[in-house]
Amino acid sequence: MLSVIYVSVADPGLAPADIASLVGKAQANNARDALTGALIYNGQNFMQLLEGPVARVEACLARIRADLRHNGMIEIRRRLIDEREFAAFSMLYSPLFRDHDADLSRLAARGALDAQDGRLMTNFLALGRAGGA
Ligand SMILES: Cc1cc2nc3c(=O)[nH]c(=O)nc-3n(C[C@H](O)[C@H](O)[C@H](O)COP(=O)(O)O)c2cc1C
Numbered sequence: 001m002l003s004v005i006y007v008s009v010a011d012p013g014l015a016p017a018d019i020a021s022l023v024g025k026a027q028a029n030n031a032r033d034a035l036t037g038a039l040i041y042n043g044q045n046f047m048q049l050l051e052g053p054v055a056r057v058e059a060c061l062a063r064i065r066a067d068l069r070h071n072g073m074i075e076i077r078r079r080l081i082d083e084r085e086f087a088a089f090s091m092l093y094s095p096l097f098r099d100h101d102a103d104l105s106r107l108a109a110r111g112a113l114d115a116q117d118g119r120l121m122t123n124f125l126a127l128g129r130a131g132g133a
Helices: 016-033 055-067 098-110 115-129
Strands: 001-012 034-043 045-052 070-080
Touching: 001 055, 001 098, 016 034, 016 045, 016 055, 034 115, 045 055, 045 098, 045 115, 055 098, 070 098, 098 115
Parallel strands: none
Antiparallel strands: 001 045, 001 070, 034 045
């Protein structure tokens, strides 16, 4: 399987209802496509982890890349995996992740992981374990 994490810049016009419908659609599609993952949003940037069968992840990323609700998608981690990190979630959306709003903005502006991102990434990946999978 393939696991990809990317960051992007959200359309500033997005309202809470837009995020809710985006997440609902992602969850329905991903359940159909055997994809799992997580999404966070700080009002300006998205970070998403998407994992599953290689071809399905690539196809989904191509759709997401073309989506006008965000732009400037940059992959910050891509790896082949044996086990999913978000097995219990078609697409976890965590509004409780606001502690890291500034960290996510800095990461998205920089466009690459560095040592400063350790806590952000650890806490993001820990969301998957909270599902008890
Ligand atoms: C930040 C972001 C994350 C998204 N995540 C997913 C996703 O995990 N799965 C998915 O199918 N679509 C996701 N989408 C939506 C896709 O871009 C696209 O609108 C959708 O897959 C089209 O589905 P449809 O062909 O069923 O209408 C996301 C869009 C954005 C902007």
